[in-house]
Amino acid sequence: MxxxxxxxxxxxxxAxxxxxxxxxxxxxxLGLDTWSYDRFEVDEAALPGFVEELDGSWAGLSLTMPLKRAIIPLLDEVSETAASVxxxxxxxxxxxGRRHGDNTDIPGMIAALRERGVEKVESAAVLGAGATASSALAALSEICTGPVTAYVRSAARADxxxxxxxxxxxxxxxxxxxGAEEALHAPLVIATTPAGATDGLASAVPSSPGTLFDVLYDPWPTALASRWADTGARVxxxxxxxxxxxxxxxxxxxGLKAxxxxxxxxxxxxxGGGRPDGVAS
Incomplete structure (x- = not known):
């Protein structure tokens, strides 16, 4: 068995x-009838205890906020990609029995962009400066040949x-x-901000924008993504x-191809639906 x-x-x-x-x-x-995947509410304080109690039936974990950095001291090895951010x-x-840590957000961003036809850009703009923004910069290090302009709210974030x-x-x-409205003229705009943060920029979307990568998925579409899609541009x-x-x-x-x-x-x-009208599928 x-x-x-x-x-x-x-x-x-x-949740x-x-x-x-x-x-x-x-x-x-894939026919993995004996595999299960659950979700657990775990904060930084509870993480070490949770990990220590896992037995040999465990194949892996996905980490979301606020655990992406907190997990690192509990690992035996970390990939170069994950270490970079x-x-x-x-x-x-x-x-x-070793615990190997990796970051699939960065190659995931690159793959998502390439799937939509974005292989290389001469410059880009990043809206926001949180954890996702650092992954965006790592992805841009692979596909952007010129400068990246980051639009931030504080000096600490700027540093x-x-x-x-x-x-x-x-x-x-x-x-x-x-001055974030200026970002909308970049060949590639990556919005990494929380829900609602870019809504005020929607009215400033130019008539022929480049590509928008909005990392939110719920609610979707965001006001910015919806307006961008209305122009027929790539989202x-x-x-x-x-x-x-x-x-x-x-x-x-x-170990199988997903x-x-x-x-x-x-x-x-x-x-409960697909993409906003005009967005490539």
Whole structure:
């Protein structure tokens, strides 16, 4: 009899996570009948105890905020990708019991953009300066050949983004959030801000913009993404990112090729719809 295998997503808050929907859809398509994937509300204080109690049935973990950095001291090894931004969103338990940490957000961003036809850009703009913004800079280090302008709200955030830029080899230029409308003229705009933060920019979308990558997936579309789509321009959404990073997690945890189309369909169904009119599918 095949031993049951377990995986889960951890974070706080976690009730909104679509990860169980995506991973379970993959398991069903791959015939992994003895695999399960759950979600657990775990904060930074509870994380060490939770990890220590896991037994040999566990294949891996997905980490969301605020655990992506807190998990690192609990791991035996961390990939170069994850180390570059000091953020782990994937843990795989090896056969010999070691805990391997990786970051699938960065290659997930690159894959989502390439799927929509964005291979290289001469410059880019990043809206926001949180944890997702650092992953965006890491992705841009692979596809952007020129400067990246980050629009931030505080001097502390500005310093952080400059530091990440130096570490990742990205030419980061800082602008105050008050001038964020100017960002909308960049060939690629990556919005990494919380829900509602970019709504006020929607009316400033130019008539022929470049590509927008808005990392939110619920609510969707955001006001900015909806207006962008109305122009007929390319929009990449948070579900694209979520699916691509989850595909890589399934690959690593199961050793099998994850079914991208099946996982995307499951995510769209869970959100109750597809893309805003005009967005590439």
């Amino acid at each position: 095949t031993m049951p295998r377990r995986a889960a997503v951890l974070g706080s808050p976690i 909104h996570s679509l990860s169980p929907v995506l991973h379970r859809a993959a398991y069903a398509a 000091e953020a782990v969103n994937t843990v795989v338990f090896t056969e010999d 952080e983004m400059r530091g990440w830029g130096e570490r990742l080899g990205v030419d980061v230029r800082i602008e105050d959030w008050a 990449v959404g948070g579900l694209d990112l979520l699916v691509h990073q989850a595909v890589l997690q399934v690959d690593q945890m199961t 079914p991208l189309g099946t996982m995307r369909s499951a995510g769209e169904a869970a959100l």
